[in-house]
Amino acid sequence: MYIPFDELPPQARIWIYQANRPLTAAEQTEIKPLLERFATEWSSHGKGLQASAALLHNQFLVLANNEDATAASGCSIDASVRFVRELEQQFNIAFFDRTQLAFLRDGEVQLVSMNQLKDSIAAGDITKDTLYFDTLVNTYGDLQSDWPRQAQQSWLNRYF
Known part of the structure; x- marks a missing residue:
């Protein structure tokens, strides 16, 4: 189930992916509906997650899940990584460069x-x-207050 990003609870878990370059306005326009669709369909063991996603500062992709409702499983986290890898290929951008x-x-x-x-x-x-x-910040509350x-x-x- 999709939740608007600004309505996430402070304890919602987040994953931050840093792009190796700024995303263009056109890329962001294309990516935003893909993020919303992924968050809407994202599930753990067949149970929908209360999830959201956003692009911040033209450089960061943030996925989020309200773990109080349903915790993300290893399989659901793997699905999110596959999704981000697909975005990398589609938009010729790197989100996993930790250097x-x-x-x-x-x-x-x-x-x-x-x-x-x-x-x-x-x-x-x-x-x-x-x-x-x-990018090690892992809750929505910390993202809002200290990032x-x-x-x-x-x-x-x-x-x-």
Whole structure:
């Protein structure tokens, strides 16, 4: 069962997929109905999930499920991964590249490769206060209240 994204309860579980490039307006227009259809049909052991999906900051695909109603099973999570992989192929985009970190700088999402992270910090391009899109956030409430978050409030803290 589809739930509008902004009506999810704070404890709803989320999965964040970061794109390797910004999605164009045309791509977003095409993807949004696919997301809604997937969320509507998403199920666990034959039982429909109270699910939603959204595109945020032109760069992130977020799937969500109200686990209080029905928990996502391994099979349903596998189905969501297959769906995201299909989007990758259809739109020639990568959502599973974990070598890029996303920061909010001057109102724009900026990607920094893991290989360049230490140099970017040493150069002062990334500071402990730089806003970081932590894809490890796993509840809707945390997404709403603390995303993006200061780099020092994430696993990146060890670099400062």
